[in-house]
Amino acid sequence: MLLFEKRENVSTKLKVAIPLISVFLGLVAGGIAILFTRTNPLIVYQALVKGAFSSVYTFSETLVVAIPLILISAGLIVAFKMNFWNIGAYGQYIMGAIFGSFFALNMPATMSRPLLLAIMCLAGILGGALWGLIPAALKAFWEVNEVISTLLLNYIALYILKYLMYGPWRNPASHGFPLSKPFELNAQLPRLLMRTRVHLGLVFGIIAVIIIYILITKTKFGYEIRVIGENKRAARYGGINITKNIFIAMAISGGLAGLAGLAQLSGVIHMLQIEINPGYGYTAIIVAWLASLNPIIAMFVSVVFGGLETGGYQIQMAIRVPFGIVGTIESAVLFFLLGGEILKRYRIRFRRNTS
Amino acid sequence: MKLTATTILITLLATTVRSGTILLFPTIGEIFTERTGILNLGIEGMMVIGAFFGFVVAYITKNPYLGFIIGTLAGGAAALIHAFISITLRGNQVVSGLALTIFGLGITSFYGQRWINNKLPESIPTVVVPGLSKIPFIGSIFFRQDYIVYFSYILVLALWFILYKTKPGIHLRASGQNARAADAMGVNVNATRYFWTFFGGLMAGAGGAYLTIAYATFWLEGITAGRGWIAVALVIFAMWNPINALIGAYLFGGISALQFQLQASGTTMPSSLLSMQPYLLTFIIIIIATLIVRARHLGAPKELGTPYSREEK
Secondary structure, eight states: OEEEEEOSSOOHHHHHHHHHHHHHHHHHHHHHHHHTTTOOHHHHHHHHHHHHHSSHHHHHHHHHHHHHHHHHHHHHHHHHHTTOOOOTHHHHHHHHHHHHHHHHHHSOTTSOHHHHHHHHHHHHHHHHHHHHHHHHHHHHHHOOOHHHHHHHHHHHHHHHHHHHHHTTTSOGGGTTOSBOOOOOGGGSOOBSSTTSOOBTHHHHHHHHHHHHHHHHHHSHHHHHHHHHHHOHHHHHHTTOOHHHHHHHHHHHHHHHHHHHHHHHIIIIIOSOBSOSOTTHHHHHHHHHHHTTTOHHHHHHHHHHHHHHHHHHHHHHHHHOOOTHHHHHHHHHHHHHHHHHTHHHHEEEEEOOOOO | OOOOHHHHHHHHHHHHHHHHHHHHHHHHHHHHHHHTTOOOOOHHHHHHHHHHHHHHHHHHHSOHHHHHHHHHHHHHHHHHHHHIIIIISOOOHHHHHHHHHHHHHHHHHHHHGGGTTOBOSSOOOOEEOTTGGGSTTHHHHHSEEOHHHHHHHHHHHHHHHHHHHSHHHHHHHHHHHOHHHHHHTTOOHHHHHHHHHHHHHHHHHHHHHHIIIIIIOBOOTTTTTTHHHHHHHHHHHTTTOHHHHHHHHHHHHHHHHHHHHHHHTTOSSOHHHHHHHHHHHHHHHHHHHHHHHHHTTOOSOTTTTOOOOSSOO
């Protein structure tokens, strides 16, 4: 039988090894799934890496996907630190995109670009934050389970987007396709590198990571959410205002997801449509967890996962391996990571069954 | 048959039962899983796995019942991943459940792509129950269904009985309320949790398989469309009671049936707003249910989501 012996402290080596081994085993599990389709997984993975990291352009595409992951995971870390399960980044991302688009579509094309972009970013943050504050309020006042409320709000946000795209916001010139008018130049985030789609959102992401890192490690707020996350009762006895902290944390978490949605539209897609990749909201959960809720590590993990997604699109197009393999690998990584975390807490020994 | 208001209502309610059955299986399964103290948020993933395997087997063998059984088992197998991580390895149950959902959606989209344009030759046959189907109104709604629906009626009654009137029922409730005390009583807490987590997976698989075999009769990527999450919400609505789960599942089955009916009849309401209704209503009802649960001090199983080990205090 298995015996668990409590560890007193965790070595850094183990902290680094567990996520790395999890990623490796996740890829092995994905490889086994690929084998069942009578395809050589090594060829698939080779194509995947090539599609994500082999040239300046493919790497720039990886960064383009990493941008929303960096922003969203930084926000999720704040919520997860206090054990608030925000599964709603998907919906908050959509609401940020919708709020920001409102200004992109309705302000004159002659408006100053920095001014319009600033308004759009604020609107994006506001949209995401408002959508995040709904489950926050329900949790704080009535203890409504936030996993369920944030998830249902994802679907509600998706249908609001669909309603707008098939209805009032559809471009009359789109021949019936659910697309908005294209954004004018003054509503487009500037590109950072020539001939790539890497946009200013990357800078937002890096700034957000630095701010969140300082916030959670150096401030009273960071201390309080950690205490709430570890022991809610102790936090309450210690005089920590839980309601206030839930609101602040979810405004940050939702706001960054909203900014990610807006940045994706304004920096990459340049119009509002139904497919705006809100699924990054789920991928970012894995990123945050894999980074042990450290925003700086999450930034690098985002690049790895950006590569996985970019490479996933490439192999779908180049060698017709369905994109579902990406979700399979991501979830397998997460399973191994969760399973591996026990090694941080316990030393595991085998013993012949005696009981 | 004349198309009177009554016949329209009967058709609608009969569809409600079928559509509700999709939610009934997973809701009831999750009630039992949670009652033992394990939170499995992977219902959506297990359902879509059941839906896919159920469809493929039904399509290949042309036997919907075999499809249903395999889909059910596939859901159970998926639940074992969650059981291993949350019971044996004491991992985080919220994240593991989410991983299971992402896994189910990913793997079925990966293998399912080439099945997308196929359709089952026919839906599962309707079996009229002699006698009972003659009851006016009720008979036409509840007893002109298929075998799987009849199976769900018996299952709900049997599970209610097991939960409240038998020793295994006491054991599983004790495991979720106070694992240490249950252990002292001689209950094997972790074995109980394994079994009912597996059972929850079977039920989620059954709901998914019923969806593709009897309701939709085709396969589509992500065909469960959030029904698994609605089932998670219904568990709270049902206050962890199998009979309430029946009411909740049919209520939501009714909302989807009505929404399709309205869409087909060509209302002026935009279809995206109609499709939003089940989620919006679940959202509102979950708030109300939470308030009721709190006011009546019913609450979730006390140790929901807490791993148990003997050595640790």
